[in-house]
Amino acid sequence: MKILLVHPRRRDKYKRTGSIKAYIPPLTLPVLAGLTPKNIDIELCDESVDDVDFNTDADLIGITGITSQINRGYEIADTFRKKGKKVIMGGIHVSAMPREAKDHADSILIGEAEDLWETIIEDFRNNRLKEEYMADTYTDFKKLIIPRYDLLKLNRYRSSSGTNIPRLPLQTTRGCPFNCKFCSVTKFWGPKIRMKPLENVEKELLRIRSLGTNRIFFTDDNFIANISYTKKLLELLKEYDFSWICQVSTNIYQHEDLIAKMSKAGCSAVYMGIETFSEENLENINKRFNKMVDYNKLFLLLNKYNIRATASMIIGLDGDTKESLEEMVRLLIRLRVSYAQFYLLVILPGTQLREEYLKENRIIDNNWDHQNGTVVTFQPKSFQVEELQDYCWALYNKFYSYESIIRRIFTLANLKGGVNSIFVPLRSNLYFLKKLKSRLHPIEN
Numbered sequence: 001m002k003i004l005l006v007h008p009r010r011r012d013k014y015k016r017t018g019s020i021k022a023y024i025p026p027l028t029l030p031v032l033a034g035l036t037p038k039n040i041d042i043e044l045c046d047e048s049v050d051d052v053d054f055n056t057d058a059d060l061i062g063i064t065g066i067t068s069q070i071n072r073g074y075e076i077a078d079t080f081r082k083k084g085k086k087v088i089m090g091g092i093h094v095s096a097m098p099r100e101a102k103d104h105a106d107s108i109l110i111g112e113a114e115d116l117w118e119t120i121i122e123d124f125r126n127n128r129l130k131e132e133y134m135a136d137t138y139t140d141f142k143k144l145i146i147p148r149y150d151l152l153k154l155n156r157y158r159s160s161s162g163t164n165i166p167r168l169p170l171q172t173t174r175g176c177p178f179n180c181k182f183c184s185v186t187k188f189w190g191p192k193i194r195m196k197p198l199e200n201v202e203k204e205l206l207r208i209r210s211l212g213t214n215r216i217f218f219t220d221d222n223f224i225a226n227i228s229y230t231k232k233l234l235e236l237l238k239e240y241d242f243s244w245i246c247q248v249s250t251n252i253y254q255h256e257d258l259i260a261k262m263s264k265a266g267c268s269a270v271y272m273g274i275e276t277f278s279e280e281n282l283e284n285i286n287k288r289f290n291k292m293v294d295y296n297k298l299f300l301l302l303n304k305y306n307i308r309a310t311a312s313m314i315i316g317l318d319g320d321t322k323e324s325l326e327e328m329v330r331l332l333i334r335l336r337v338s339y340a341q342f343y344l345l346v347i348l349p350g351t352q353l354r355e356e357y358l359k360e361n362r363i364i365d366n367n368w369d370h371q372n373g374t375v376v377t378f379q380p381k382s383f384q385v386e387e388l389q390d391y392c393w394a395l396y397n398k399f400y401s402y403e404s405i406i407r408r409i410f411t412l413a414n415l416k417g418g419v420n421s422i423f424v425p426l427r428s429n430l431y432f433l434k435k436l437k438s439r440l441h442p443i444e445n
């Protein structure tokens with residue numbers, strides 16, 4: 001028996017639909033492949049770097065996708081089904097919109113796959129595949145699963161390290177207690193933080209190293225969600241020579257010792273969901289813990305330990321005005337932020353935010369392709385739609401202007417990081433500037 005697993009490409013208004021070179025492979029396919037019994041043939045297709053083989057001899061086709069990929073996922077599913085293949089779909093969008101997905105798939109999985117994937121395969125083999133599988137408890141996350149990165153065409157991803165193996169994704173925790181209104185993580189992964197046993201993480205690290213890279217992206221929503229676990233993980237990472245990046249919450253500024261340990265253990269950059277500096281907005285989106293943050297201290301500390309920081313911002317929240325957004329960019333330039341990403345508000349299925357916008361009749365674009373942060377899909381409060389769309393470009397142009405890049409690079413220079421503290425952010429800032437000149441959002445691959 002053979003299974004083909006597909007990660008559909010993303011499509012949007014501003015970009016070609018052709019092949020996009022991605023930097024980091026998706027974790028979903030290697031994890032599902034790692035869960036698959038050894039006696040089953042498995043093939044992975046990440047459409048960002050590969051074409052789907054619609055003439056495959058696979059018996060079962062599995063398709064994943066977040067909301068912005070799902071239309072393409074449905075297109076792939078429909079094509080395979082016309083050819084007589086059985087299709088199963090899963091992932092965060094399908095879990096939020098199961099009825100919609102059932103129109104395109106023979107079977108769907110709602111929730112995590114860890115405890116059900118083998119049963120699904122067994123059912124398929126015995127010709128009793130169900131229309132719907134539902135993971136009614138969260139997996140305990142204790143099972144050792146070695147992601148099968150080796151089944152991806154690793155040499156097709158972009159790599160800036162001089163090898164032809166890209167940075168690889170690894171997840172050590174799941175769940176988030178905060179339930180921000182715009183986010184689907186708490187609903188999908190649960191409010192409790194589940195941690196992978198460190199001995200399993202170590203085996204995954206060794207597997208990554210054996211593939212010829214020492215570069216990792218920890219895809220955890222918050223790498224410091226459980227600080228005592230993080231510290232143990234850092235001890236482990238210190239034993240190996242990995243260079244890694246991760247996502248952290250802004251309260252990291254209260255833990256200088258942790259930042260120092262991260263730096264020592266190979267952390268080169270962090271992403272942070274700052275979202276907005278407006279207290280009113282933070283209240284409205286239920287991200288209250290960002291209200292109390294001392295941003296000066298935060299960026300000063302990250303810079304002190306030579307960790308580059310990306311500030312991820314949301315554009316189009318109800319409290320946003322031209323003045324407040326301009327002030328936001330000025331502040332980002334003043335703080336020691338290496339990079340900023342401006343995501344137009346994404347209104348995801350299954351979130352409280354979507355319910356509110358639907359109730360207020362403010363969703364103006366129902367094309368899932370556009371829920372990717374580059375398109376205004378809702379009626380904003382203080383802007384016209386086109387105006388907000390253009391304004392987002394203007395914010396980018398301001399943040400990545402030559403003048404602010406130069407200013408930023410000087411504030412980022414530090415003795416400890418040596419020439420790299422200038423060279424690395426300069427190179428990336430100029431790369432984003434080049435993208436903007438070709439009317440490509442820096443958040444796109």
Ligand code: B12
Nearest residue numbers: 024025028062063064066067068090091112113184219372
């Ligand atoms: C890492 C990450 C990224 C990375 C991806 C890089 C990479 N190559 O890994 C980057 C930073 C690029 C990114 C970008 C964006 N992201 Co993101 N990201 C994540 C994050 C934190 C982890 C993803 C991950 O690694 N998961 C681990 C894998 C194993 O989990 P999984 O895919 O869900 O698969 C499991 C199950 O779902 C199931 N399953 C999944 N598919 C299938 C298929 C079948 C057949 C079966 C049986 C089972 C199954 O089995 C797996 C094991 O249990 C998630 C949050 C989260 N905790 O999931 C957000 C998340 C996926 N991102 C999200 C979003 C919205 C975005 C952005 C639009 C930015 C934004 N505004 O938030 C952009 C996308 C830009 C675009 N053009 O579309 C949303 C998606 C929600 C949705 N409904 O679409 C999430 C869930 C966070 C959120 N805010 O809710 N992201």
Ligand code: SF4
Nearest residue numbers: 176178179180183221
């Ligand atoms: S935005 Fe971050 S903190 Fe808020 S619920 Fe999502 S993962 Fe948790």
